Amino acid sequence: MEQIYVRHVELLGYEKRFFPNQHFVYMLIVKWSDLSEKLIYRRYPEIHTFHKTLKEMFPIEAGQIEKKDRIIPSLPAPRWVDSEKSTETRQSTLTEYSRSLLGLPPHISRSKLLCDFFRVRPEDESPPAPNPTKRNETFVLSSDNVKGNITEISGPIILESYRAIADYTNTSKHEIALHSGELVEIVEKSNNGWWFCQGESKRGWVPASYLEPLDGPEESEEQQPNYEGELYITKTQYRAEQDDELTLEVGDSVEVIHKLLDGWWVVRRGEETGHVPSMFLQSAGRKDLSESDRNTFHRRTPPPRRRTIRNAQSIHKKGRQRLSQESYRRNSKRFMQQRNRGNPGPAAQQESVIPDNAEPRKQIPVVPPRPSPELIMERCTSDTCSKVSVCRTSEPAR
Numbered sequence: 001m002e003q004i005y006v007r008h009v010e011l012l013g014y015e016k017r018f019f020p021n022q023h024f025v026y027m028l029i030v031k032w033s034d035l036s037e038k039l040i041y042r043r044y045p046e047i048h049t050f051h052k053t054l055k056e057m058f059p060i061e062a063g064q065i066e067k068k069d070r071i072i073p074s075l076p077a078p079r080w081v082d083s084e085k086s087t088e089t090r091q092s093t094l095t096e097y098s099r100s101l102l103g104l105p106p107h108i109s110r111s112k113l114l115c116d117f118f119r120v121r122p123e124d125e126s127p128p129a130p131n132p133t134k135r136n137e138t139f140v141l142s143s144d145n146v147k148g149n150i151t152e153i154s155g156p157i158i159l160e161s162y163r164a165i166a167d168y169t170n171t172s173k174h175e176i177a178l179h180s181g182e183l184v185e186i187v188e189k190s191n192n193g194w195w196f197c198q199g200e201s202k203r204g205w206v207p208a209s210y211l212e213p214l215d216g217p218e219e220s221e222e223q224q225p226n227y228e229g230e231l232y233i234t235k236t237q238y239r240a241e242q243d244d245e246l247t248l249e250v251g252d253s254v255e256v257i258h259k260l261l262d263g264w265w266v267v268r269r270g271e272e273t274g275h276v277p278s279m280f281l282q283s284a285g286r287k288d289l290s291e292s293d294r295n296t297f298h299r300r301t302p303p304p305r306r307r308t309i310r311n312a313q314s315i316h317k318k319g320r321q322r323l324s325q326e327s328y329r330r331n332s333k334r335f336m337q338q339r340n341r342g343n344p345g346p347a348a349q350q351e352s353v354i355p356d357n358a359e360p361r362k363q364i365p366v367v368p369p370r371p372s373p374e375l376i377m378e379r380c381t382s383d384t385c386s387k388v389s390v391c392r393t394s395e396p397a398r
Helices: 044-057 084-089 091-102 112-118 291-295 325-341 346-352 373-379 382-394
Strands: 006-017 023-032 037-042 137-140 160-164 183-189 194-198 203-207 211-213 230-234 253-258 264-269 272-277 281-283
Touching: 006 084, 006 091, 006 112, 023 044, 023 084, 023 091, 037 044, 044 091, 044 112, 084 091, 253 325, 272 325
Parallel strands: none
Antiparallel strands: 006 023, 006 137, 023 037, 160 183, 160 211, 183 194, 194 203, 230 253, 230 281, 253 264, 264 272
16 A cells, blocks of 8 residues: 655644643644645744754765755744744745645655644644633634745634534544533534634534524525525435435435535425535546535544424524425425526526515506596696696697
């Protein structure tokens, strides 16, 4: 079996931490040869220690025997005290260093020393508890900085805060357990219904169905139904377990009409509609893995559906739009009929979407016929009648 090696390292920015004391760590995305991507955190002294060990292991390529033979890039020594300014300005150096490092011959760029340094450590997945009085600050490298122009850094990332609406017990080391009412920050939202969250002293994947936003009862990021549909192919067989779900075989073509945040999408197959796990679907015409599939840990089972999480205290229960399968079928059938008669415009598509709680449409009142001129003259005032008569006498004969 071929050994897995690092094929790309990308610097995302740095993070300012306050526990156990103030220090700075760099955020690095490591892309491996098996198409996996991992986020790691490294302090600059750690990187420089690795650099010195690399030179000791390869003295010829480090130029210690003959300077002309040196191919290992240089890396400045760390300062006695790291400041935020030095951490910021050092990013261009680290970007160039990692690019040059992976461009070395395979016996160096794919060595065990290099691979071990860039592997995920336990503290990368579960960072130490933050300072109780100060929050960590994260600074992201802008697009200009990636090109080598380290002139400005964006402000701290403001992550969205969510609340757990029920207790959740993790089933793997990649997940985290939650208690009802616990607050977490969302780092990544995956379309398959698994979100990467971070708490006070933990980080990992959580089903989106267990979370609700704090800002308000409405979830604006959840899309509205699109009855025109997007063509998808089933990549994994699924057997329906509920009445509102569809059974799909590998290779079945379906049209996705509603992408829900909990990872259970509503699809249409012929005249049938039903929920299926989005992690079992793949966009038609794409044979490669999507970014979310690469970044998300491998799961064989879909996340729990939102309808299975019951919490009467949730303030968002009434804010979410809930459509029954009958509504999906009725609206989908209405859209298909309109499309067969002709290409309806956006307004017609919007009118075809009828939610469960919609009121019956009122009939347009009939416009009454225009009254005769004699009846108009009878109901006008004497002043109006005199003006009308003057206008009539002034008209030329035809």
